[in-house]
Amino acid sequence: MTEPEKTDKKEKKERIPRQPMPEQDPRLRVTNFDEVPTGYSPETAVLEAKRCIQCKKPGCVSGCPVDIDIPGFVRLVADGDFLGAARKIKETNCLPAVCGRVCPQEDQCEKLCILGKKWDPVAIGRLERFVADYERNAGTIEIPALPASTDRRIAVVGAGPAGLTIAGDLVKMGHDVTIFEALHKSGGVLIYGIPEFRLPKGIVDAEVEYLRKIGVKIVTDAAIGRLKTIDDLFAEGFHAVFLGVGAGAPVFMNIPGENFSGIYSANEYLTRSNLMKAYRFPEYDTPIAKGKNVAVIGGGNVAMDSVRTALRLGAENATIIYRRTKNEMPARAEEVHHAEQEGVQFKFLTNPIEYIGDEKGWVRQMICQRMELGEPDESGRRRPVVIKGSEYAVDVDTVVVSVGTMANPVIPMTTPGLDTNRWGYIVTKDETGETTRKGVWAGGDIVTGSATVILAMGAGRKAARAIHDYVMSL
């Protein structure tokens, strides 16, 4: 917690400090996959909520991609009406237990909290999580009254954050909504990507179950583009289609030896562990390499999830290899902090250029280059430049490549009239996500490239309004 720079003398006495989040002890938690932060108690939540000064023009709301009435729900928490607070959030956000955990609040609502100018911002994310958990644990999740059916059918492709959000919104407007998901479970990145210790899968299942209860139909094991094309969906009588298929294809670095056994994409490593529950092998059938010396290449949130998974799978050395410095890392500060607490090692200004394998084709060494920071590049971050002659070898037995993802080509390939840009992402005409194909909207990572859960949800929300207007005009 940072110390306030200047403190008003009068207020110093009475001001309640930002309430810390209780967490599992780092030494204990690296031995399990249970959630790291354990959540506020009702007393702590009320105390934290009382810090909110109920601004007339709340900055926090303008920082929220789904326009949650933040002062409204925080006041209800302060008054002890936790279920009322949950209902208030759900007016605009159908996945609060997820967002309370994985949103980068420090860059959104909390960044714009007026208290943050002088002191620490209200812990909006922790409060959101608290009320969502309270409601779920109380078993009192309310099913809202739904309007009369509009007889309009909408297909949503992909059961990730964008798809789940838009499905919830459209069903609440009286439409008949079907989600098609390629995997055997719904949730998209919430299920296959984000680890149990950061987002327990039971929570995602509960949020999906809520959508089913309010009438969303979900078809799993449905590979749209292969089993059915977008044209087939229209032929079956759907009036509009939303594509929220994510930026699912992993990027590799194309360096020698990258296909040796023991080298994974972060997508594969996390999918094995999270979706397939390989960390519980052999109770579950899917195996995963339990390396002793694990290197994770990259500095984003997915890299942090991977390296912390490696520790929990028993790695003796779990190391982040990043070509810039700590300052340029795209991962959330909280994730980096958690990783450091747990014993993750960081090798900055380092980049792999080749892998060496053994006679069985298993990776044994990684040749790295040292880097230094040069002039800023187009992203505004200082460009890493190779230090000539600085190559050295590191022993590794498992490597996770986490340098980003790109668009999966299957749907654009099989959908005439759907334009993509030069990176393969779907082109949208406006901020509602309308594509170049009539009746088809898109949102989330398949439009923006890899971003956050909440931005995908925001895209789903905007498209929902536009699709509603469109189908009602038919």
Place this chain on the structure above:
Amino acid sequence: MHRITEKIVLSENIVKTVFEAPEIAKKRKAGQFVILMIDDKGERIPLTIVDSDPVKGTLTIIYQVVGKTTDQLAQLEPGDVIQHVLGPLGHPTEIDGFKTAVCVGGGVGIGVLYPIAKALKEKGTRVISIIGARTKKMLILEDETRGASDELHVTTDDGSYGFHGFVSDVLRDLIAAGTKIDRVFAIGPVPMMRVVANVTRPHHIKTLVSLNPIMVDGTGMCGACRVTVGGKTKFTCVDGPEFDGHEVDFGLLMSRLRMYVDQEQEAKERCRCGKND
């Protein structure tokens, strides 16, 4: 949920299972595959579709019992269910425009080869098939393949049936005899496909091989199934499953297939122990 309608043990450890998957059955073309997961604790494994019946809404798969999942699959009887089936995946086989094609199949690979031979034949291609197995009782689909071929050669490694030798030996002889071949399809164990590719390479006969690496999602999301083809990394699930045999790095494919050999052994043993309880 996909109900099993038929199960036949074809040879010692090769099994044929037919199950309901009406939507996939309507769409599927020769060469495509499914990912299946028997139950919610299961592994996702890719299996090429051998046949489909769009009227009955069924798919046929043929597989060799090699690990826990295939063992478990082989235990399922008509009426039992497979929880999850995803497909049809991968590109269909290109079957147009060949006068003469040679279909080379080894072991359980004959199951995958047969629908391709059938599809080629339906297009009016002259089909010469060469199928082989280690020994006579492991040979599958002989009659079916014969029905889909203009000419059939059978080999066994031990000489217990047909030509005593390898499928690649017969192919070599056909080429030496001056047979004009437009395309070779080779499907079977990795060493067999590698040898066939080596036989046709000097003669510049394009040879397609169908690869069956380890997969997880099967939709291009994870990269578990990556192979090196012509020095470039390809994902078998979305770029394949068929590739130019002259370009595939078979050594890499084999080592990646053995990635979990220890865990597979462990899982299989536990599975076996469970049965004796």
